[in-house]
Amino acid sequence: MPTYREILAQVKTEVDEVDSIETRERLETPDAPLLLDVREHDEWQEGHLPGALHVPRGNLESRVEALFPDKNAEIVIYCASGARSAFAAKSLTELGYTNVSSLSGGFTDWKRNGFDFETPRVLSPAQRSRYARHLLIPEVGEKGQQKLLDARVLLIGAGGLGSPASLYLAAAGVGTLGIVDADVVDDSNLQRQIVHSTERLGEPKVLSAKRTIEALNPDVRVEAFEERLTSDNVDRILGAGWDVIVDGADNFPTRYLVNDASIWHDIPVVHGSIYRFEGQVTVFQPGVGPCYRCLFPYPPPPELAPSCAEGGVLGVLPGIVGSLQASEALKLVLGVGETLTGRLLLFDALATTFDEVIVKRDAACPVCGEHPTITEYVDYVEFCNLAGRGVAQ
Ligand SMILES: [Zn+2]
Numbered sequence: 001m002p003t004y005r006e007i008l009a010q011v012k013t014e015v016d017e018v019d020s021i022e023t024r025e026r027l028e029t030p031d032a033p034l035l036l037d038v039r040e041h042d043e044w045q046e047g048h049l050p051g052a053l054h055v056p057r058g059n060l061e062s063r064v065e066a067l068f069p070d071k072n073a074e075i076v077i078y079c080a081s082g083a084r085s086a087f088a089a090k091s092l093t094e095l096g097y098t099n100v101s102s103l104s105g106g107f108t109d110w111k112r113n114g115f116d117f118e119t120p121r122v123l124s125p126a127q128r129s130r131y132a133r134h135l136l137i138p139e140v141g142e143k144g145q146q147k148l149l150d151a152r153v154l155l156i157g158a159g160g161l162g163s164p165a166s167l168y169l170a171a172a173g174v175g176t177l178g179i180v181d182a183d184v185v186d187d188s189n190l191q192r193q194i195v196h197s198t199e200r201l202g203e204p205k206v207l208s209a210k211r212t213i214e215a216l217n218p219d220v221r222v223e224a225f226e227e228r229l230t231s232d233n234v235d236r237i238l239g240a241g242w243d244v245i246v247d248g249a250d251n252f253p254t255r256y257l258v259n260d261a262s263i264w265h266d267i268p269v270v271h272g273s274i275y276r277f278e279g280q281v282t283v284f285q286p287g288v289g290p291c292y293r294c295l296f297p298y299p300p301p302p303e304l305a306p307s308c309a310e311g312g313v314l315g316v317l318p319g320i321v322g323s324l325q326a327s328e329a330l331k332l333v334l335g336v337g338e339t340l341t342g343r344l345l346l347f348d349a350l351a352t353t354f355d356e357v358i359v360k361r362d363a364a365c366p367v368c369g370e371h372p373t374i375t376e377y378v379d380y381v382e383f384c385n386l387a388g389r390g391v392a393q
Helices: 004-014 020-027 041-047 057-067 085-093 106-112 125-130 141-150 162-171 204-217 234-238 252-265 315-335 378-387
Strands: 015-020 036-037 077-079 100-103 154-155 176-180 221-225 244-247 269-275 277-285 345-349 351-356
Touching: 004 085, 015 020, 015 277, 036 085, 057 085, 077 085, 077 106, 085 100, 100 378, 141 315, 154 162, 162 176, 162 244, 162 269, 176 204, 221 269, 234 252, 244 252, 244 315, 252 269, 252 378, 269 315, 277 315, 315 345
Parallel strands: 015 100, 036 077, 077 100, 154 176, 154 244, 176 221, 244 269
Antiparallel strands: 269 277, 277 345, 345 351
């Protein structure tokens, strides 16, 4: 009965071996070999060769043909020391692979030579458990969850739309949420603004939201901007670096300001608005689709566009629209699916219908068009008042 050492020595005579120095040189060339790591999961997590694929030795035979359909491809297999990879190389040769070799000395020798390796970031056990339902979705998975944890989303307003949007983004593990709002919690807010509560009456909304969000998910950091967004502070606030803006503003001057600033800062905006039983959602992606001004070059006259404070709103409506905004924001961060870019989604809660209007970029748009006429911040309150009265045409 041969010993393990004898079998290993025998296998090593049957497979090709390459060393770290040669492999590293080959990786720099255009016809670099594919790298296959056959170590266990925890070894892989502690560091691996850049660009390597990982299949633990135990799953190798069952998974290799799906991963490497070309049996003539050049594959360098490695493990920690070169033993498991030798057996793996023999096994692949038996499966019909023609150009397989084993890295002698394995990852240990690679590191000893001082060559580069990658250490994957990993979710903590608590995070694996918290985001378990995301990890099950192929479009999210561990990589997507890391993207969410690294993401920075700015919410304009901690009101009706900002409440559900911030809660769901926080629950999803979006690592940094910026919230801009100058108001304090009022008892008339609580019919819909679920991020706040009765005990927070009189408290600044950004601080109330921060407390709720950080209690929901300790992975989330809230950057609170207790101020009204204006032409004077918008560059400072947007300049803090955001992947997505969720616009839950309840007034036209802020919407136009957010629009212009987001184009100049090149940040996609998930827009939402609500009135009584009706809601609208869309995505404005600078350079990709239309902007708010392409859709609405001028705001409507104030009497035709009452705010929620003037016209009222069904309490649950912002819950639906703000959740749709959160969904769009998550897709933008993950880079999956089709966003509402170029589509205006209309929701009617009374009839329970969704309609969709295709919206196109306007080449003559004063901000995102071919020959922009607005290139710096204007007085947005004045713009809306004049435009509303039909003056600014
Ligand atoms: Zn535009």
